Amino acid sequence: MRYQVIARRWRPKTFGEVVGQPHVVETLMNAIQKGRVAHAYLFSGPRGVGKTSVARILAKALNCLDGPTPYPCCRCGPCLEIAQGTFIDVLEMDAASNRGIEEVRGLRENVRYAPAQGRYKVYIIDEVHMLTEAAFNALLKTLEEPPAHVVFIMATTEAKRIPTTILSRCQHFHFRPLPSGEVKRLLAKIAEAEGLDMDEEALDLLARASGGSLRDGEMLLEQVVTSAQGRVSRDQVAQLLGLVEWEVVEETYKAILEGHDLRVLKLFQEQVVGRGFDVYGFLEELAGTARARFLEALGKGEEAFRHQTLLDLVLRLMERVRRHPLPEVLTEMELVRLASLSHLVPLDELVRRLEALEVSEGPGVSPPQKKERPGGRPRPSPSRREEDQDLARRLRDAASQEQPSLTPILDKCKIYLEDGYMVLESRYKLGTFERARLEDEATLDFFRRFLKGMGEEARVKLKDNGERVWEEEEEEAEGDSILEDPRVQRAMVLFRGRVRKAKTQKEG
Template sequence: MTFLSKVVCARGGIMAQLALYRSLRPQRFDEVVGQEQTVRALRNAVQQGRVSHAYLFCGPRGTGKTSVAKILAKAVNCVEPVDGEPCNRCASCVDIASGSFMDVIEIDAASNRGIDEIRDLREKVRMMPAQGKTKVYIIDEVHMLTTEAFNALLKTLEEPPESVVFVLATTEPQRIPATILSRCQRYNFRRLSQTEILERLKTVAQTQGIESEEKALEVIARRATGSMRDGLSILDQCLAYGLSSITYQDVLNVLGLVDDRFLSEFFGSIMEGDAGLVLTYIDQAVAAGKEALQFVREVADYLRDMLVLKAVGPGAELSRVVGDETLLELGRQAESLDTGLILEVLKRVMQLAGELRFSESPRFIMEVTFLELAGLLGSRDKEKVSASSAIAPVKKDSARIKGKEKIASTKGTEVPWAKVLERVRSKKVTTYALLAEARCLGLKDGLVLVGFKKGFKFHRERMEQKENKDILSNALEETLKQKVEVQFVMLGDNPEDDPLVRKAIEMFGQEMVEIKD
């Protein structure tokens, strides 16, 4: 079987491709991703013979509502169910899976929303099942029914035949009349996490023989925004371009997206107020074929992630556009901006997206708006942090600095920081990037003090995480050939009053510490 399941069309034996989200639809309750509580309750109901006459499945699109409805239809009609699961081998299970089972009726309420269609349904409901044990009506987008149609459906839900089960699916439960809600068992389907979608995409790629970069699948998972169906559809779209192997750049090209590094650098030029560079980046995006509206939406998503990171901190689950490589820069940018200012910029970018939908000169409006934002951010009061205010314990003379190699020493104990960083880099590049702005302040009695300048709080918080801290500790111990403990501290505005200085003096003695202005 190739990576695209295929079916034979009725005419001329032409081979047509079946969409991945259809060919890979889950066939058992335990194959459904992310809806554990719902499928457990339904499986138990089937196993115990306590299936309700009406269910309401609520949740965002692509989260499994219709798939679970079909699994339930198989389970209640299966000849040999096992622990509430359909066997997927009997005639009923096979026919339901292929869509040829007469007693499973799917109705699209968006197209059949009137009272006449529901009256026809009421008449047919009274007929006994023709092929299986139970007739199952799956009404999708049920919120689209008219008021009269809902009233007609209510009559059927009040006194349904014993051999009928209704499954109503909707993305907008607030539009369902209370009289209908009160007669259904309600189950809420949640959006799937990026991790859940990514793991499913990896499994699909492996089982379908698709070679893919993990970073490419990560982008697809982010763009799926909680919908497994959307994730599989994007993967299908990439394959439709004739790509037997999928790279990160392939996904960006197919979806018309901007690289996250490009977004980071573009917003950095706005923060610096560099009008020429802002226009250069816009020109590059347009030259690469990126649509103005899509580009602006990407910038809005980037700002949204910045706002979340600013509010929640390093533990925030970011939504769509930021990968591991740009997370550090996003954190630095978030640290240097006030929450109110980020929110103000985000609102203006969202307003720009609305304006572009009706504009005949999208590039001109986009350029003007981003230049205005560059003027706003570029003129803000910036924190003045002097790189020369670093403090290092020394041997009565200052610390030796050779190029980028900083050696902090005290009483004959040297820490070759550059060598330590090289060891860190070989273990994990992202940890090395976190330490790029740090300085080693000394070693005494097995304690290594590492300082971060003001503005790099995000980096310090990430380094406090066990994995990153262990990597640095191991690199130090391998270099120094001794056991050490690492402590991270922040540099303040006034070195003499800084806790870091007091800590250094306490560790190394007053005569061993020199403050450089």
Template sequence: MSYLVFARKWRPQSFAEVVGQRHVTQTLMNALAGDRIAHAYLFAGPRGIGKTSTARILAKALNCEQGVSREPCNSCSSCQDIGQGRHLDVIEVDGASNRGIDEVRELRDNVRFAPYRGRYKVIVIDEVHMLTEQAFNALLKTLEEPPSRVVFILATTEPHKVPLTILSRCQRFMFRRISTAEIKERLSLMAREEGIEVDPCGLQLIAESAEGSLRDAQSLLDQVVSFSGPRASLEDVRTVLGLGDREQVHRGMELLLDGNAGDLLRLVEELYGAGQDLRLYCQNLVERCRELMVDRISGSSFPSLDPLSTGSDALPGKAESLTYPELDRMFQILMQTEMEMRRSPYPRFVLEMALLRIVEGRRLTSLEELWRRLRQMEERLVAGREREWARPAASPTSSGAEVVGQEPSTPSPAPNRERVPTRAMKEEAEGEGGPNWLQDPRWVDFKRLIRREKVSLAPLLEYFSWVSPRGKNLLVRIQGSNSYLLEALEDRNVRRILEGGIRVAFGEELRIQYEFDAQGGERVAIGTEPEPAKPSSPPSPKGSLLEAALEVFEGRVVSE
């Protein structure tokens, strides 16, 4: 007898032998036991997970000589003929090669005849999504009202390509990918029965590489045994699968984290000279990067392609310094590189440039760091302005010259941030003809509006000692006579913001009139029809503004 590959030799012959599809096999077994057999089934799912095998088992259960039961006997001539593909009443059609309307018409004419030797005539159409639109239309009527004792089983890997008119006439079963643990357990059973010794890590590696397909795993195991003989080590499995050396991948990731561009280029040259697949090496780097990201987010490592890898523990300790944005950028670059290497005639150059881009990108300042620095600069700038507003201007003499021997006047302290209205303040407000809005609850809303509109104006409000409406004006008394404060309040944009806030918070359209407390107890009105008060001399360029600017921007004076 000619040699049978593992995928055919170990093909399931009963529902109990189907791996990882209990939700399908249990339903079919109950339907057979309860005589609830549908006229059309659709088996959908990835490749190599048992769709066609399940269809054959169902056909054997329907035509078994022992009677319709939950499981076929696999000993009668009918079961054996179906298992070997030579039963006259079980017709298997390849939808990819018999996809035209003529083939479907011939099939439709064939199902009109009664079964030759079994109870049911079973039509299995594999890859049914490959049929043409005309072929589907020809099959539609037959599926809707099939002859008695005819069962259609349609198998496909792409159910979304099957017309809805076909889907609605079938019972649909979605086959799932088989888990790695189930594949490894099945491979271990096969190895024991075949008298083969395979390293357990090698079996794990084969199961992971199969990506949920048991047929692919069986073919890989068959290939490994052909290479190594009855005893297969982990290195034999790696060689057959074409996986790179684990130490080389570890070394490459370590060089990436160190930012050693020269050694990275030499490593790529070494791999290229040794004939290794550079695209596969890039895939391994993607896997390592993914392990770091998963460990950083969830705190635990997930299964990886390498069974000897233990998540982030297998990676260098320098990875702890990587932030999530850096890991995401590295992952995106490696993924894009792997796709570009597929279609590029120079995969080595593509990989080299990608690794250099990752190394140089880590030396650049991230957007998060730039944003943090800008926030700090803004806070320091606002703090510098507050200090300038809190420092009153020096009182000049009538001649503008400093009096020799006179002690400099002590600057008035900044007003208290938490203003507590005293009895004297209330009496003063009532005596001057109106309420003091500073004690009005609406003043809190006004300050909140101003802070939201322009945060730098919020410190100015703390200098207001008394606010009261006077007709169409709003009289605002200011403590001190700071020239910088005067210029800021008289700015047209500032006045517009303040008057707009009064209109929103208090519901009144008023024009602000400022009144400064000058020396000698005099009060100078600003913003009314009488001639305005003369502002104080502008601050010296060597004053506090220059000092604040130098402090915020970390500069220095280069010339005067």
């Protein structure tokens, strides 16, 4: 006997064997039981979830010698012939290759004749959305006055493309994509029956790669069977699927969490792009890792926010990568950004910090010595606040004109004037690239010109979420007495900085 592929051999033969579509199966079985079979059905849903299999089972149920029965015997002549596709009263048509009016006309002619052997003539039209308009119109005429002995079963992956005139004459069943856990369970069962020894992770990966389509999963398993020697590992399956190794994914995830943006970049460029791996597949794996970590953390009652946020961001990135003309460049950029978000703060913490800022200072800093002064420092006068807001707004406007790539970084900063400085204070730790972008000469030059244009004699100071302070240097030092200035001392405490050069500013 000829070798039959797994998908074929494991195709469900009875309603009981159909997986993941209980709502469809139960309704159909009830209808057969009660003799209330419709004249036309539309099965819609993603590919490889059992639409044609169910159509054939329904054809058997109607034509089985024991039938009509929800439990076709699978042994009688009609049952066997339907399974082989040779039964004269069950006609399968693929609308993807026979789109035209001729076929539908032929079908209309044919419909009028009583079944030759069976009880019902069953027409299974696959990919029915592919029919031409004329063909649909011809089909509609048949559906309007169907002979009692005819059942139409139309299957489609795109129900939206079916004319409403047709839809209104069909019983419509929505087939669902299979949950990955269900696909995994079935693939494990098949693998075992095929004598295949597979790692749990290898099965996980196959199930995920099948994207809810059991048939895709079975076809992948077929490839594994063909190439496997000994126990099948996750990496073997990854290789087969053209996916990068587990370690690369894990290492990238770790580097993102730890904020090593350059390492992330290097891994992606060398291990993914450089070796010709599919970017989307890599991101899928990365999302899988984030999800696993998230669930793990939840399970242990640990803080899961960072994994959750990363998962969310990677999923969003996947969406964009699909449509982007340069997926590699986009991914590269976004992965670096993810790494720069590594110091992700839980939302409630963020809210708490923002509230603390609101009540304490005004523009700028929460000083460590705040509690020493009862009553706290006076809130800044509204005019001061407004001035700062105005400054920030103007700076952003100017940047969007002259330095557009700077604006997203500025959006992450509070901008205010303080003690002769225009301070840009980031709300969280900036990534290497963001910091470099802020500190480069062209940017500083832009800030200087901006300040000059505003008539401000201020220098520039960058504060990276309290961790690191950078300030524009003066050309020359003019003595150490400035260090005794209380404002300078306060600034040094606040910014955890030190004075490298000092210069007395002219009054006024």
